[in-house]
Amino acid sequence: MPVKNRFAELLPEITAWRQDIHENPELLYEVHRTAAKVAGLLRDFGCDEVVEGIGRTGVVGVIEGRSDKAGRVIGLRADMDALPIIEQTGAAYASKTPGKMHACGHDGHTAMLLGAAKYLAETRNFDGTAVVIFQPAEEGGAGGRAMVEDGLMQRFGIQEVYGMHNMPGIPVGTFAIRPGPMMAAADQFDVKVTGKGGHAAKPHDCIDPVLVSAQIVVGIQSIASRTVDPLKEVVVSVCTVKTESDSYNVIPQTVTLKGTVRTLDPKVQDLVEARLKALIEGIAAAHGAKAEIDYRRGYPVTMNTPEETHHAAEVARAISGGCDMGIAPMMGAEDFSFMLNERPGAYIFTGNGDTAMVHHPAYNFDDNVIPFGASWYAGMVEARMPAG
Numbered sequence: 437m438p439v440k441n442r443f444a445e446l447l448p449e450i451t452a453w454r455q456d457i458h459e460n461p462e463l464l465y466e467v468h469r470t471a472a473k474v475a476g477l478l479r480d481f482g483c484d485e486v487v488e489g490i491g492r493t494g495v496v497g498v499i500e501g502r503s504d505k506a507g508r509v510i511g512l513r514a515d516m517d518a519l520p521i522i523e524q525t526g527a528a529y530a531s532k533t534p535g536k537m538h539a540c541g542h543d544g545h546t547a548m549l550l551g552a553a554k555y556l557a558e559t560r561n562f563d564g565t566a567v568v569i570f571q572p573a574e575e576g577g578a579g580g581r582a583m584v585e586d587g588l589m590q591r592f593g594i595q596e597v598y599g600m601h602n603m604p605g606i607p608v609g610t611f612a613i614r615p616g617p618m619m620a621a622a623d624q625f626d627v628k629v630t631g632k633g634g635h636a637a638k639p640h641d642c643i644d645p646v647l648v649s650a651q652i653v654v655g656i657q658s659i660a661s662r663t664v665d666p667l668k669e670v671v672v673s674v675c676t677v678k679t680e681s682d683s684y685n686v687i688p689q690t691v692t693l694k695g696t697v698r699t700l701d702p703k704v705q706d707l708v709e710a711r712l713k714a715l716i717e718g719i720a721a722a723h724g725a726k727a728e729i730d731y732r733r734g735y736p737v738t739m740n741t742p743e744e745t746h747h748a749a750e751v752a753r754a755i756s757g758g759c760d761m762g763i764a765p766m767m768g769a770e771d772f773s774f775m776l777n778e779r780p781g782a783y784i785f786t787g788n789g790d791t792a793m794v795h796h797p798a799y800n801f802d803d804n805v806i807p808f809g810a811s812w813y814a815g816m817v818e819a820r821m822p823a824g
Contacts, residue, residue, distance in 0.1 A: 565593070648727075674693050
C-alpha cells in the first residue's frame with residue numbers, strides 16, 4: 437500500500453490549505469480563524485458531525501464508515517497553534533502577523549488531517565467510526581488536557597488515539613516510532629533566593645544571593661550525574677538568572693532562577709523533584725540565605741502503547757517501505773501525552789527532510805510530506821477498522 441493516489445490528486449488543494457494557515461498563524465487557544473476554517477471544511481466534506489469548542493477552541497469531526505458491525509472508534513489528532521517567533525523563511529506565503537509563525541509544522545499537521553478527513557468522508561471504506569481531532573494550544577497551553585477534560589474521549593467513544601509530528605532530519609517519505617516513552621515529561625521551576633544586599637565593596641556585610649545562586653546552578657547538576665541511574669534519561673537546566681539590580685557595585689537582595697526538568701520515567705520525575713528542592717534549600721541555608729521554590733508538573737511522558745505502536749509502524753511501512761523502530765526518545769515534550777494517558781495509542785514522526793529544526797525562525801513544513809502523512813492518518817483508520 438504505497439501513498440494513496442487520491443492524495444496525489446488532492447495535493448494542490450491540501451497545500452493551499454496549509455499555506456493559508458501558515459500565512460495566518462494564531463497562538464495557543466486564540467486559534468479562532470484556523471478552527472473556523474477547519475470546521476467549515478469538515479462540513480463541506482460531509483462529515484456526519486462537526487463539533488466546535490471542545491477544549492475551548494478545539495474542533496472534532498465524526499466520520500462514519502460504510503458499516504459499524506464491530507462498534508470500533510479510532511481518534512486521529514492534529515494540532516493547530518503557532519509560535520511567538522518572527523519568521524525568516526522568505527516564503528511567498530510567510531506569516532502576515534508580525535511576531536507569530538508556524539515554526540513547528542502544525543499548519544502541515546492540520547492540513548494533512550484535513551486531507552485524510554476529506555478522503556475518509558468520500559470513501560468510507562472502513563467498519564466503524566473515525567474521529568478527527570483538531571487541537572489548540574499544544575505550545576505550552578495544554579490544549580490536549582483541555583480537550584480531555586472537556587470529555588473528548590467519552591463523548592465520542594474513542595477507543596484508540598493516534599498522533600503525528602513532522603521531524604526535520606528524517607527523510608521525507610519515511611517514518612520513525614518506538615514503543616514506550618517517545619517524548620519526555622516537562623516540568624518547570626522558579627526559585628527566589630533571598631540574601632542580604634549591600635555595597636559590593638563590603639561583601640562581608642552581605643549575604644550574596646548571586647554567589648548562592650551560582651552554587652545552586654552548579655550543585656543541581658549533580659542530580660543527573662550522581663543521583664539518577666546513568667541508564668535513565670534526565671535533563672535539569674537553569675535557563676534564566678535575574679536580579680533586581682543592573683548596577684556594577686550593588687550586591688542585590690534577591691535573585692530569581694527559572695528552569696526545566698525533563699524525564700522519561702515517573703519514578704525518576706519524583707526523585708528529581710525531591711532532590712532538586714533538597715539541594716536548593718540546603719545550599720541556600722549553608723550560606724545563610726533563603727530559597728523559595730515553586731515546582732510545577734507540566735506535560736507528562738508521551739507513552740506509546742506496544743500493540744498500537746506496532747499497528748502504527750505497519751501502516752507506515754506499507755506507505756513508505758520502512759519505519760525506523762529504533763529512534764531514541766526525545767527530551768522535548770508533547771501534550772498528546774494527555775490523550776495517550778486516557779486511551780491506548782501511538783505518536784509517530786514523519787520526515788520533513790533537511791530543513792531547519794522546529795522552533796527556528798527559518799523552519800518551514802515541506803509540502804512534499806503531505807501525501808505521506810495524509811496516507812498514514814487515513815491508513816490507520818482503514819487498517820484498524822477494516823471494511824467487512
